[in-house]
Amino acid sequence: RADTLVMQSIYPSTLPLLGDTGVKLTEQVKRLTGGDLEIEFNEPNAIVGGNEMWDAISTGAVDAGWYSPGFAQGIIPSAGIFTAVPFGPDVREYTAWWYYGGGKELWADITAKYNIHTELCTILVPEASGWFAKEINTPADLQGLKMRIFGLGAAVMQKLGVEAQSMPVADTMTGLRLGTIDAAELSFPLIDKQLGMNEYASEYYFPGWHQQTSLITFIINQDAWDGLSDEHQAAIEMACAANVAMTSARGEAEQLQPLADLEAAGANVHKWNDEMMAAFKGAWDEVVAEQTAADPDFKRAWESLSDFRANYAKWAEIGYVQ
């Protein structure tokens, strides 16, 4: 009889890159183990909602999760560093830090007390900065703007006078169309196109400074992980590593057509000007200062990443054609 791990997903299986890669993991693991290990993919909320997944897997009530650590930020403030760092590294640099710069070990250390084992299992290209009802040309345009955005990005936006909004998805969409809110941050073109975001707002801003890279992880209760045979653990590790390589390629390749489609449907694609980027960066520096002061783990993670990036900068500069 095959071993089965029950996995709750935070993204639906139909969502490209974010969700379908979780299904891919289950298929790969099944093939690699000759059907000996099955991972059961459960759609969002089927067993438990996203914000409760960390707790559920920590107690062992659910074996495993298809998860972005950022959803645990309410419990682990530093989780933001392990999901999406504003003005953070790109896919190459991030994976370099995660696998060979101490990132993985640091996260394992921070999360040890929750009894959860993490495998990086998908890595995503930059998101868009969001959909806005009007053009934003100077930081003053952000004053009083009502935007649906979460986490560290929301903290940065609030510094610039944006009123961050927490509202359900349905209210976000209708609210954006009816003018109840002025902006919303969703995802990258591939998914924004699929969700028809151009039907709600027309000004589409890049780059998504708040989320240059996003991580999706396979998390598993430590006891469940320890209970797996060495072969089964290896199968999951290999499938996840392959997933990371494949998604970093696929994420780059699949944005072009949706972006063209969105533009054809009337979306105006903008790049933030230098003044705006400087304002975002300035606000982010303030947020980092606050977060590092408030949480020792955030400080540790931020310093590890910053040190790595300082060293890496030299290599990036001489190694690549600019």
Add this chain to the structure above:
Amino acid sequence: MQSLLIIANVMAFPCRVVAKLLGFTLLVLMAVILYDVIGRRFFSTGSFKLQELEWHLHGAIAVLGFGYAYIHNAHVRIDVFSSNFSDRAKLRIEIFAILAFLIPFMALLAWYGYDFALRSFERGEGSSGGVGLSDRWIIKSAIPIGAVLTIMGGVAVLLRAIVALKRPDLMADPFGGEEAMPAAGTEAAP
């Protein structure tokens, strides 16, 4: 038997007090929504925390009123067949349901819910990025507290049902009659 009725009233008392508070919470929830809506539209007041407060208040109203609803027999029943049962049979079924189902289930919920809220407290759980409300353990505690109140409401009904079964002269219907439901105070309105 009289003492059982007195204990029943003691058990029902916290349910009544909480229900009263929940009634006012409805007004508070309305006020928070209005303040949020007007502030966002006309005065640029921040609303992330208010929006989270809205579901906190809703959540408290949602899980703290089960016991009170039970004392007042507000819970749905499918009476298609049971309307033909004798009164004594109905009382026996009710007593069984409370003893075998309601109290053990709610005891588990209180126990697990306590652990659930405690974990949240120990981890200092708040909202993501610190932009919303902190201290999630407060609203999470509503689950075990709600379960305890439900047990109290259940025990009150149970004791009355026992009296109704043994001494129908003292009380015929565990849910009916002013002597069984004193101090509700709010039933007078049209």
Add this chain to the structure above:
Amino acid sequence: MTEFIAALLPGAMFLSLVVALFSGAPVAIMLMGISLVFGIIAVLTGEMRLVQATLIPNRIFSGTIENAVLVAAPMFIFMGIIMEKTRLAEDLLLTLQRLMRVVPGGLALAVVMMGTILAAATGIIGASVVMLTVLALPTMVERGYGKGLAAGTVASAGTLGILIPPSIMLVFMGDLLSVSLGHLFIAALVPGLLLSACYVVYIVVRSALQPGVAPRMAPSTGEDRTGLWLETAKSVVAPLVLIVAVLGSILGGIATPTEASGVGVFAALVLGLLRGRLSWPVLNAAMDSSVKQLGMLFFIFVGATAFSYIFRIVGGEHFIVETARSLPFGDWGLLMAMMGMIFVMGFFFDWIEITLIMLPIFAPVVPLLDLGDHVTSQEMIYWFAILVALNLQTSFLTPPFGFALFYLKGAAGSVISMADVYKGIIPFVLVQLVVLGLCIAFPEIVLWLPEVLTQ
């Protein structure tokens, strides 16, 4: 031996629930009790680890408390009860009935109208059914309407909200299918209004053929005409203000649909004050009654979340999923089989379980369906989603376990019996099926409006 028991668990669990529910004890307690009993059996047979039971608080928290959309439930129910206690609702209904005196079944039509308007403001079934019940059911019964017709009208009008946008169910489906929510909302509009129109037709025909179930108002004499118009104006203005407050604040971009519920409460309080009917005891009674109704509503939520969780663990879905995967039909046959399965599941499960179990299985199959010129492949997923939504809306109404029926009975108390509810709802379920059939036969009903609007 334990494997044998395990295989029987889903069926046994379901049958036990049926017996337990008909015992006449509270539905929510029976849902909890059956979950408890089968949870224990599942632990003893090794189907479940004890630690899995600790997830119940998490499920209650993420499904009921930390669910910002549900904030509309306490507010709309409170609003409805304020309207009832200040007799604003009764005024409105009777005035509408008076205005529609020439049409048979005027009071029932007024309820359908109110349900349709309410549907445009909320999508929480429990909230709108409870609200309409307290508003209209006692008045209808008092005026001599057949209890079945009254219950059927209220329950079906109260469930329109799940179809007419904004709708939490469509949000859920849009998310699971990863399709445009706006497109889905627009596609649901015409079928939703069509359904409402079909209820109207049914009520008019039934009341005309069988005047005893929907007594007409006595014709007014000449002398009270001016008084009537004044009264009419007064009682129509009040609800109009309410509608403007709720829908206007949404469409004006001031409040989200969820927040509009709070605006509605405020408007109801102000109206009650203006008409001099909102005294302290009345407000107190409204708060007290709302707390009871909400306790009733969310007690079922808690019972249902426990039941569906344990049912899942003992393998209740497995059988359904396997059957769905092995259907040996052609394209039309497959579509009909999927619709049939969803309909049958609707007798027993809530829409959340059905969408979670079935949609991910059906989703990959749907775009591959080849129905010739009937529906193009890019429109297929939207058409299918609306068909599923219509079908699921029916699941709220199907006896014995339609949740709308529970909420209605809970809110109505002893005014009607469950048997009245069961009898009364059947014709409305048939109307639902007719509309579903129309949408299958004529896909334009679903696809026309989105196409026009996106041109």
